[in-house]
Amino acid sequence: MTRTEPVATRFAEDCHAIILAGGSGTRLWPLSRTLLPKQLLVLGGASTLLQQTVARVLEIFPPDHVWVVTNEEHVFEVRKQVAVLDPALKGQILAEPLSRNTLPAIMLGLDKVVEADPKALAAVFPSDHLIRNGAAWAADLVRASELAAQKRFVTFGVRPDKPETGYGYIALGDDLGGNAYSVKGFVEKPDFLTADRFLREGTHLWNSGMFLFSAKHFLTQVARCEPVLWDWWMARDETPLVRGYRDIPDISVDYGVVEKIDNITVVRAGFEWDDLGSWEAMYRLGDKDADGNVIRGDVLALNCTGCLLISEGGKLAVSGLRDTIMVQTRDATLACPMDRVQTVRDVVAALKAEGSRLVESHVxxxxxxxxxxxxxxxxxxxxxxxxxxxxxxxxxxxxxxxxxxxxxxxxxxxxxxxxxxxxxxxxxxxxxxxxxxxxxxxxxxxxxxxxxxxxxxxxxxxxxxxxxxxxxxxxx
Missing domain, CATH: 2.60.120.10 (Jelly Rolls)
Structure with a gap:
């Protein structure tokens, strides 16, 4: 996407971007680990998911309006990756001393936003999503900024193309024109039958986890909905935000604010979106051979169909598999049916319970x-x-x-x-x-x-x- 003057001017003057790059990506274990999560990996394309996100954001926002919030453990790797795109971004990295979910991370970014411009709009983007059609993405941001200027909290919804049980859903309300709707409510990861009904009725969109809002209006809602976080925020002149991080609630922006406020608007996305949040998504988006297999690395596959087979740790030899995921690294191997990919989180939880270091880092x-x-x-x-x-x-x-x-x-x-x-x-x-x-x-x-x-x-x-x-x- 080439930067167009009307879009660039609008966002350069009115809006800042906050990129959230602190997640752990447990559903993509064993490639994604705590010390090297999925946003720092090359999973689709020639660059990491973080770099793809930052490059897309830089098409619209100037570097001094872009803030990347990450974990203290990742700050040096994040700084190195974004500096490849623009050296000016090295000074735009904010480090959380520990993970406290998305709401505190957004507020850490807002500290810099309101310091630069108390009246600014803020756009929040996860760092691990795959987005195609950048021109449509930019147009949707312009539409969202118009709504946010009216003190609306704007989220972005994606039209479902299958009954997905791993995503949250947004219930559509009144049509506001220009692909925008009021929000009737949110549904957190429904069962298959409910997701299938949503798909057939066309009444719900996938929740993309992207937002755009007035920073001042958003903080007013934090004061009303989460008084503990508000007190932490208001004391930042005496005590820097990172020093009080251990004592604040671990809460997402959805639970902490979005689901408690009125005047929420959703813009139906005109762009293609995927959160690459599971091995099923990696298979679905991968290049398939004549037998429907997605293969990466040193793999020998005999009589296999519909499989995702990845090796980063020696020869992986498989025979007679159907609709199966096998991912091998130097120190761990995952195998599961394609329709059970959501249980990878259970595998990670079990490894944590037994004190395994395989959750934390690679060799x-x-x-x-x-x-x-x-x-x-x-x-x-x-x-x-x-x-x-x-x-x-x-x-x-x-x-x-x-x-x-x-x-x-x-x-x-x-x-x-x-x-x-x-x-x-x-x-x-x-x-x-x-x-x-x-x-x-x-x-x-x-x-x-x-x-x-x-x-x-x-x-x-x-x-x-x-x-x-x-x-x-x-x-x-």
Whole structure:
């Protein structure tokens, strides 16, 4: 979509965009994990879902009117991904210290919006939706801004094309013209028979989770509907919002505000939309072979039809499957019937209950300085491959419970142990005794690869005491 002057002028003057990028995407496990959720993955197209969302928003909004709200754990990866699209966005990332659902996240973004313009409109977009026909999307935003200027809270509804039980629905009221309707009510994820009736009657739209409203009017409704959140908001001059995050309610914007207020309007979307919220959606939108299979990665499929088969961890060989999902990573494999994809959340919940780390992270974990991959682990030892980006530097740190041994595989390492610096090159090594202060950096122009062998009674990532960190991760 090319930016047109009337749309750009309208939104540049009147509206800010708040992109919500803090979700965990549990229904796409095992690809989506807590530390690398679906919005940061390349699932459809050549870029991540977050990058696709930001690129679409930048067609209308100037960078200084775009705010991305994410989790503290993801802020460096989010900053890196959006900087590829526009370096000015690096300063537009807001970090939640922990997840508190969509309403607090929106209010965190509104803090910046009203600071810039107390009379501004605000548009809220999830970062993990797939949208086609950007010109129609822009036109719908213009229509929504006209309604929001009348103190209407505007949401966007999508015409159903199947009886979907994984989405919320919006009940249509009076026709207001221009594809806009008053809202009679909301229905949260109906059963199949109800969803099928909604589809046949044409009385309901899917709830897209996108909104547009007057920031001032919205905050007035928060004061009325959620007084605890309002008190937290009003105290932000004395206590920054992020400091009080642990004490506020975990509540969605739907439950906290939308379902409690009048004068709600829905704009029926003229664009194609999908939230890529399940493996069924990935199958439905994927390129299919002659047998109706969607295949990605190193997969051998014999006599299979209607399957989604993904491998990111070695050869996946399957035979005689029908309407089945199999997703394999280096450390986990999911298999389930296509019509049971909503139960993936139950799988994740069961893994959490047994304390499995498979919910949190992949074997490769990304950090602001690069990444590390766990190659092997056992009682009192762990082996990692660490890759440090050119010019990057890890924190100055120490560990209470483990010692480490580093071997340089490729590149040049700048190492400091107890204030003693040294340079290591390929095949050279160094010992890091327990409780010694140490630091690793890459002074070169190519990635630095090292093998790290940890040994000790406790090897988890929270055994790190940081003394200095260029990424601001030192606990004060």
């Amino acid at each position: 490769t974990v990304y950090r602001p300085w690069g990444n590390y991959t766990v190659l092997e682990e056992g009682p009192q030892y762990k082996i990692k491959r660490i890759q440090v980006s050119p010019g990057a530097r890890l924190s100055s740190q120490m560990h209470h419970h483990r010692s480490e041994h580093w071997v340089v595989v490729d590149g040049t390492a700048e190492v400091e142990v107890n204030n003693e610096p040294r340079i290591l090159v390929e095949n050279q090594s160094v010992d890091i005794p327990k409780a010694s202060q140490h630091r690793l950096a890459n002074p070169g122009k190519v990635p630095l690869d090292i093998i790290e062998i940890q040994s000790g009674p406790y090897l988890e990532e929270d055994d790190i005491v940081r003394f200095d960190d260029v990424y601001g991760r030192v606990q004060k």
